[in-house]
Amino acid sequence: MKQETKTPLHVNALMVKLRSKYAEKQWNETFNLVRRCMDKSTSGFGLASNQPLLGCLEGLQKALNVTSLTAMATRLETIAKQKGLGSHQSPTEPTCYITSDMFYLEVLMEPSGEVLDVKVAHHGEAPVTCEELIKLLRLKNFEDFSKKLEGLSSLYHIHGDSETKIKTYLALQSLETDLMKMSRFPRPVVNTNPRIDAILHGRVGNLVPRREGNPMSIEYFITPYDQLEEQMMPGLSCYGNKVLVTVDGTIILHKLPVASLIEDSQQVENERASLFRGLDGAVSMDLPACFFLKFPEPFPILTSFIENIQRLTGISMAEELQYIPFYQLLTKAVLEQKHCTVDHLDQYFLVSLPDNHFHSYVLSQEASLHLKKPPEGALINKIPFSHPEQVPSILEILRHQSAYNTLIASCITVNRADKGFPASLHFEVNYLADSSFSVSFQHPLNDTLATVVVDVDNSRHITSKLYTTGAPDMSVNDYITKVLNRCMSIPVTMRAISRKAAQWNNVPPAITEAPILPSSTTPPPTCSYYVVSVPAPDSDAEVNIQTINPYPDALVNVSCMVSKQLLSAL
Helix, strand or coil, rough: CCCCCCCCCHHHHHHHHHHHHHHHCHHHHHHHHHHHHHHHHCCCCCCCHHHHHHHHHHHHHHHHHCCCCCHHHHHHHHHHHHHHCCEECCCCCEEEEEECCCEEEEEEEECCCCCCEEEEEECCCCCCCCCCHHHHHHHCCCCHHHHHHHHHHHHCCCCHHHHHHHHHHHHHHHHHHHHHHHHCCCCCCCCCCCHHHHHHHCCCEEEEECCCCCCCCEEEEEEECHHHHHCCCCCCCCEEEEEEEEEEEEEEEEEEEECCEEEECCCHHHHHHECCCCCCCCEEEEEEEEEEEEEEEEEEEEEEHHHHHHHHHCCCCHHHHHCCHHHHHHHHHHHHHHHCCCCCCCEEEEEEEEEEEEEEEEEEECCCCCCCCCEEEEEEEEEEECCCHHHHHHHHHHHHHHHHHHHHHHCCCEECCCCCCCCCCEEEEEEEEECEEEEEEECCCCCCEEEEEEEEECCEEEEEEEEEECCCCCCHHHHHHHHHHCCCCCCHHHHHHHHHHHHHCCCCCCCCCHHHHHCCCCCCCCEEEEECCCCCCCCCCCCEEECCCCCCCCCCCCEEEEEEEHHHCC
16 A cells, blocks of 8 residues: 655645735736746855745746746846856846856847856956857756856866866866867878768867857767768768866876967978977866866766876776676667667677578687686776876877777677577677687588687778688688678678678579578568678679678668779778
């Protein structure tokens, strides 16, 4: 039997008196009374005992339309208090100010409450009109406006007094200035798309400056699938992996630059050591803060890569990390992004392919013969660093890890089945060392075991070798490497190997009929895939990209013909 919630007697008595008092009054009269109460200053509501009342007022304000100058000013005052900021109105003009020690917002309004302009001024800087904030307030989108205000406040979450916060903000400004200078350094152009070229080959990726409460961001990796989707659909921007450039308070002191360290932006790449000035007392200070590259979502990374970053920056991250077997870590991360959970570790993932074929993949959780235990990794939320010179090297490590993750994640889908599922081909992925792994499978033309060893040297150089019974064929390895670099998908590469093997022996593929699914298994959805057909080196044929999706569960229908020059450019 459910227990009824009891209301205190004095509350009941108060409600009876209120109902009795206002029973004969018109609703408009009561409504105007509530309005007048809400228009009064809430400066005395800071005490904890007054928080329920303040919460009621906030709820009422959200429910009411903002149709006057007073109502707009009151709503801005409430939002400011929620974020721990001050606010006041100009005594001579319809302007409201939201203030802190380090920045302020100036909201200029019409007497009717319509917003004319919103200006943001950081410490020591002139006010700058912010179009996005103007748009949000004109649309009465106070929720997103509040988030933008929170983003501005987060720039100054530093321990210490105002002077310390000012110095820390100067450090962030100097870092952003040097990163912008580095983004303009001359370098060879690799990709015809300037944005994609900056993402994959730029020293600091594709840099987006800080603005309107959004931190500076760096895009550093994008998959071939997203590149092709963007190319085939003009106007569509597919965003790759990115990090946010921030500064946060720390318990220990770090020596941070408070002025630009790049003396000459025209220095050539090979003279990288001479690009930056030394961190002497004139351009640096010991501050209770540190620079961070923050991930929008936790990023799976191998232990060896974490150690490389720590050696590079000299700052430990180990205290905040929990290490688990990496394939288990990556599987959970990928499936959580797809809003799916993994029931147990030793599980097959089904990848649907054209002609009703299926591949099944299992990521081995066992250690290789030469390893004592399986490789481990951790989810990281941010990377600390103290010098702008460290950013390009950190980004290269992140690109390397992203390429490795992309390859392994191409085998992970929400479609799963028990062992023995009648897929066309079965594959087992095994970790070898660092960023190398193997894919073992039964040869499509005989009963022998075949293995493809993949070495991810970096994000731009991936090599593969096929090991079977008999003498190795270097042309086959070149073919597999071209396909793998072009699509960065294990299922697509394995399909290409199977089809090519059938062509070499002038026989049809090993499996031509669709498998019969067990009654307990839901058929995987039909997906579109990109598959690459690579011609022989001496052939004039074109590279054919059919509609096969290298990343399972993505639904895209694209078909095109891409010249051999595009493949060679990649």
